Amino acid sequence: MRLEQLPTLRVDPSESCALHYGGKTCQGVAGDTVATALYANGVRIFGRSLKYHRPRGLYSLDGECSNTCMAVDGIPNVRAENTLAKNGMHVEAQNVMGSADFDWMGFMDKLSWLMPAGFYYRTLHKPARLWPFALKQVRKVAGLGKIAPDFRMKGRYAEIYPTADVCVIGGGAAGMTAALAAAGHGLRVILLEARPWLGGCFDYRVGPYDGEKALYQRGRELAAQVEGAANIRVFVHASNVGVYNNNLVTAFQVGARSDSFDERYIEIRAASVVVATGCIERPLLFENNERPGVMQVGCAHRLARTYGLLPGRRAVFSIGHDLGLEAAVDLCDLGVEIACVADIREDGQNPDLLLALAERRVPFLRGWVATRAHGGKQVEKVTLRTIDGLVKRQFECDLIVASAGLTPLTGPLTLAQARLRYDAHTGYFLPTDLPARMHAAGRMTGRNHPLAIEASGRLAGLQAAADCGIDTAAAAAAAADRLRELPGPERGTKLVTAPVKGTKSFICFDEDTTVKNIKQAIDMGFDVPELIKRFTSAGTGPGQGGIPGHNLPLFAARYQALTGATPVPTTARVPLVPTLVATYAGAAHDMSKRTPLDELQKADGGVFRRIGVWQRARYFSQDFSCREEVLNVRTNVGMLDGSTLGKFRLHGPDALKALQRIYVGDMAKAAPGKIKYSAMCNEDGCVIDDGVVVKIAENDYYFTTSTARAGETAEWFRYHTRYDGWDYHIVNLTDALGVINISGPNARKVLQKVIDADLSNEAFPFAAYREFLIQKTIPVRAMRLGFVGELSYELHAPASYMVALWRMLAEAGQEFGIRNFGVEAQNVLRMEKCHIILGVESEQRTNLLDLGLGFLWDRKKTGTKTVGTVALRQAEADPARFRLVGIEMDDSDRAPRDGSLIVDQRIRGYVCTARRSVTLNRAVGMALVESDLAAEGTRLEIFEDECQGKRLAARVVPMPFYDPQGHRMRM
């Protein structure tokens, strides 16, 4: 039965929605969460607990614990309290064998004595042979929820990256006032609120704000002002998950029906941040304090006022703050029978609220507390005792509204490196000093008076505006004066636990951690909360420490009072609120690069793979040995799209000096019309790249790098010349120019058909560079290279002309049977020729000499120091380095996988590349081995993944394997 006429409602009873749960259809209304919709349909047990399979019910309404984590539409661990109900949702209870009401695993609760704190660390290990079995059993029962391995996440996920002058976290009265204060100075303000509406603790309360209006009316008035301000962006249903350096604030937002997303990730950069996240309730520790029917004050109150649902018929309150009294009065007025209100406090209550209770004839006990909830699956009775435990009374009830006090939500502050210290007055952990450009406001500072909450918000908003360069000194001083006039932080209750043994007093609901478990951990020497947390796993569940975060350090200090221990909070970490990984993934655009020939290659049957940032055609058939592609290059002519190659122009009066600094060769020898091959090393002499350099004009060079290094080359030059003040400039032309590699004995014939110039070996020899204008239109830079070991031309042309050029060459080569070859065929071809690819035949420790490229290093060049040569001189005298060698497998049909280990009694090297060569009809490759294994003829043993102990055999052979004299590329 809904209370449909309440002015505080946030649901629309006129619009219904239906959920499927437990084989039944549950009718909710628009605005219901999954939890409230189920509650409206009489569901009281939402799932079972992690270890003991205890029944769990609605306890908070903000997802502070895993009690109401459920599987929704196949997604496990959905927080039913925070998830808006949608028509047709399928909801299932978690961690049950049977149903939530009748769980066959419920007997585990009787075996709790077998599972003391950290039992899985201390037992099941001995004898050792037990562990594999125990491991399987523990894994079977551990964790909440199950997901199918082939489950595909549905939904629309997005992200946004807004910038603000001031970001306010928390859309309650303090947050809204702070936002208005900052926005009043023309600043851009972003306001984040975790609930689907603004208002915070004002939103559902009918108590007086001032003489004229109720709190909820004031909340809505402020919300209207905020929403009407053009320079305030409001994100509701948006939970803050992280705060990082320089006020980078992250959050996720749940989309409303009209939104284009289901959830989206928000990343805000703000000059200043106001944290006004308010408080949650500190759970009251007593026996069976998590039994369905026990709930927090705010939960019971909001269930009625926000969702129109009475939380129970007959209630007993065991509370420690005035919000509990206020809720008792209001729920009484709404029709809940209040059997008794037990207040932990002996004094300090709001007299108006006490009077209101008296007027309603509600029994009120000072200095009393609940010590036990009775009832198997739901609350049936409660035992109350005086806080010294001497006197007890029992009350029949179906609802225990319990709360020890309040806990400020300081997570955003601690993430920003604020230090927290226990404040004896409020009983809170409060920041000793706030990080720069960060301010706290509202209830989290201990203030509960409505006007004080707003005043603190206004002051924080003005201070944040000052961070943005606005002169708010006078206004801030006035706001501070006003705040001082109002009631300050209230005294908090100090009771940590009811006078009970704590066997079933749960300090952490998520992990089934009891007060007794904490005592056990401390007795075993885990004396600080951070250690206790890890040993007992308290606070490591989906609630992110919401329930135990305050009580754990308080109890640990109290239990160790003789040692002088003071309460020390555990560390909050991101994400403060859990959400879907899909939300973090967002739209997940796969940003990769495509060459100008991408479409043509696809049309020609290219099989694409992502290689670094590029999508490249790796094969041109389903034969991944690339036999036909390789043989066609060796015997005829093939074309490769090599556009991913790094390409640069280097110009300026000091261009040569820069080249000399970076390349190990003497770049002064780079002559017009000729190609100079060289390599770059890092400071350790390790090779980072190789490529060719061409002198285009005076002080003007064109050079290439490997595909992988293209993105870093310009910075590499600038970094290594940063103190020289040289006048040179570098232009990245990697994408500006495409590359076609035309290779094979017939390459010249094909090229001659499109180029009006003498291409003979004499006119355009090996290692030469020429420029052509094809059809008087396409400017082509042509290089005679031989990476694949055949007559080859590398044609560099503007990317926009590449399709035209490719088609021209394809047509010219038709009569010769020209065909594409892909990256894998190129890999095989160059491997046969033992031409290396850096990053494949090298790794971070491999230097120039290890690869046999010492001939590239010009030791005599003068003028400037070259990066890496000091280290190379030292390495020259080191005999214990790896060497690159050629290997041939004993089994000519069986090449080892790339990366396989070369071993004897230990690891002695690894295979860089190995393939069955279709040209040579044997399995060959290159490997980096310790130098004493590098001699020709040395037998090598190769350990391959999943070889099951059967090693492969190979021997060291001379390199290169194909055309050792290099005749073919010079033909």
Place this chain on the structure above:
Amino acid sequence: MRSKTMPIERRSPVQFHSEIKKSEVRDRWTVVLAYADEGRGPFLVDLSHASRWDLQDRNIAQMTPLGKQVPESPGQCLFQDGVLVNRMNRTQAAIWHLFGTAPELPAEPGYTDVTDATVCLALFGPNALAVVEKLCALDFLDPGKQPPFLLQGPFSHVPCQLVLMEKGRGFDGGLLLACSRGYAASMLHALLGAGAEFGLTPAGEKRFNDWLGKPEPVKARPARKRKGEK
């Protein structure tokens, strides 16, 4: 021996799957002037055919490419006569010829034609900057900056040059984006995906010219009215 002459065209890395209403061939580029259904905006226009130059020189502040002063500080832009000059850093500027055909590349060594190095797109119209906000953390709505201005940084994780040309009410406005040509397909996918909720559609060059106010060529004679026309 040369093979027969083939028609040579330059291809933009941007291929929209929309019906072309009007196009023309310009300097071997097929430039789409209008698409059949361009919607009401925001609009995405391919400007990859527009000539773009890189200018690097130690004394760049004293240089006047095409008679235009290079802006004083990095991040500043000058838009004049259809030419946009973006000051990128201490020694570098980008020069984009947004309207019509560019003149020959100046002979001085500091200039490099980088037209083919990047994909160039214009994103403008209602909610254009809301699309941007979904892909980029750079602050184009900073009230302290007046367009045109240049920001350099990641846009959908790809390093870009981004020039805000117009800032309107709310998220209305427009910018030019240039990133490595190879990213064109991914960038289109990201932009059109992010812009779908706002109705982002591909548009032709005319829409772009109208937006930035390219002067219409003077017509020699007014078109003669047909019979029945008012």
